[in-house]
Amino acid sequence: MNQAINKQVLLARRPQGAPRNDDFRMVDAPMPLAGEGELLLRNLYLSLDPYMRGRMNDARGSYAPPYALNAPPGGGTVARVLTSYHDGFAEGDLVVVPDGGWQSFVVSDGTGLRHLMPDMSEPSQALGILGMTGFTAWWGLTKIGRPQAGDTLVVSAAAGAVGSVVGQIGRLLGCRVVGIAGGADKCRHVAQDLGFDACVDYRAHDFAGQLAQETNAAIDIYFENVGGAVRDAVWPLLNNDARVPVCGLVSGYNGAIAGERVGIHEFLTTLIVKRIRLEGFLNADHLEEFPTFERQVRGWLDDRQLLVSETIVEGLDKAPAAFIGLLEGNYTGKLIVKLPE
């Protein structure tokens, strides 16, 4: 491979609704150069996540600036240090780069960089179950959801990167866990492979009735990844004092809000009547707890109490199609692009 070229996927224009292939453009850019105190990194794995869709909009006032046009979108990567002029990192080190981006090489001044945990069986896990994805699941569930043994936990997008971890941790903490996913294959995966107590297909004709049955119409924690019609079905089944970590609303990320029928007044009336606590959160606010998360989840992994669910796509040129498919719900587990070394 010619190291003089930095392959990049650029955001060519801001998607309208669902992103399309020609919203992106693949280019050969010049190699970036590491200066004093900096590092040249080769990206090995790129994390693809639904939140990226929001940053492709020209959204003002969000928690992070929009991605620039004609530049590679950001995104977490696992990278190898090629050249280091930084005391904290040596050539050959494997690191997690918070915004390594949709490209082969990146220069960093070390901000936010961290070494991979030693003896990680697969470096890609540093983006998934042992990375921001797992941390999001762990933080939202334990800190906002506050699970008690015996609680009924419902997880939407249960086959997805975050949902698959939330539900497994919920089981380890003694909850009865009911997943919601789209289609019979995903539901089988959630119930059989991931070991949820049950999984309900939101595309099923009698979705709301099945959900009521599997949860006994008594949900203590709803981990919200989806919104829309899924939330509409969950809402009347919440118990008094239910906790609702609001992690994502993927049903609306492409603009159209799938199936939402309940208005805010009805929604909030239930919130009062049932004394519900609803809380939005961003993992980046809570990084001081990352080491605690890492220890606990790594322990469970080493004890083989957690299944790692990943989809690996090979080649940076596959990133646009993979991202489009992610928002369509085509994958299970953590979606990662593997770049050539």
Added chain:
Amino acid sequence: MNQAINKQVLLARRPQGAPRNDDFRMVDAPMPLAGEGELLLRNLYLSLDPYMRGRMNDARGSYAPPYALNAPPGGGTVARVLTSYHDGFAEGDLVVVPDGGWQSFVVSDGTGLRHLMPDMSEPSQALGILGMTGFTAWWGLTKIGRPQAGDTLVVSAAAGAVGSVVGQIGRLLGCRVVGIAGGADKCRHVAQDLGFDACVDYRAHDFAGQLAQETNAAIDIYFENVGGAVRDAVWPLLNNDARVPVCGLVSGYNGAIAGERVGIHEFLTTLIVKRIRLEGFLNADHLEEFPTFERQVRGWLDDRQLLVSETIVEGLDKAPAAFIGLLEGNYTGKLIVKLPE
């Protein structure tokens, strides 16, 4: 007064939308009789509260059963003990009755009954600032709102029973407090008499702009009593990590939801982006903290740091019109019906 008659206001039919006079009926019922272990009480003050509107509906699955037809609606009262066959209470005692109801006399077995605090300047305060109203304000603000000195607190229905207390306590705890109320007279009352830092009239043409200006577009706590268009205006002005105690949604209690334009998807997207905590609550869940509340608020009252805002209506026959007016926003402070002794 003829003690052989128990004057009652009955719920004659369930209101459709805004309640009307002929949804109620005044009757002379026979006197109730106190049996072994019971008390005969004469109601002196009756609390009228917006939540009663919900209980006039035939609503299933709410936190309390609907009021029965052809019976007096419930409602907190201050009463005098006329006859006691109960060890805890003596003839002449003044007590707070959780569900004394829209009537002159009531028999109780003592459940939920409590004596008035000694030396209360006005017994009606046991229904308002030192009763469930004040407790609701205090609990929601301090436990969910968690005010810090310097926080900007916005209170809707600021001239109302709960709102007037929330804002005053917020000031005592060091917040900058901006009220929202309907009309120039109420706003003057809130800012001048109650001492809020500012009050914005939600009927004003430039309501949203004024609210943004008075709050510097940076609200840390929003105490929600109203919903609808008021919440729509508040929502984009919330700070990161804002707390939203959801106490009531009076704009929708009569069925039509005043002015609500924002959908849940947009609402919850902001919740995530701003990491907002939203929590419904009911005072009755937290009665173990009532003594703490009583001590603190009584202390402030004794030090003349809180203004008691009440509207007293004379005569049980005025209760229907007063209640109708309450939902129309015609009163300031705690609305109480005074019954003849």
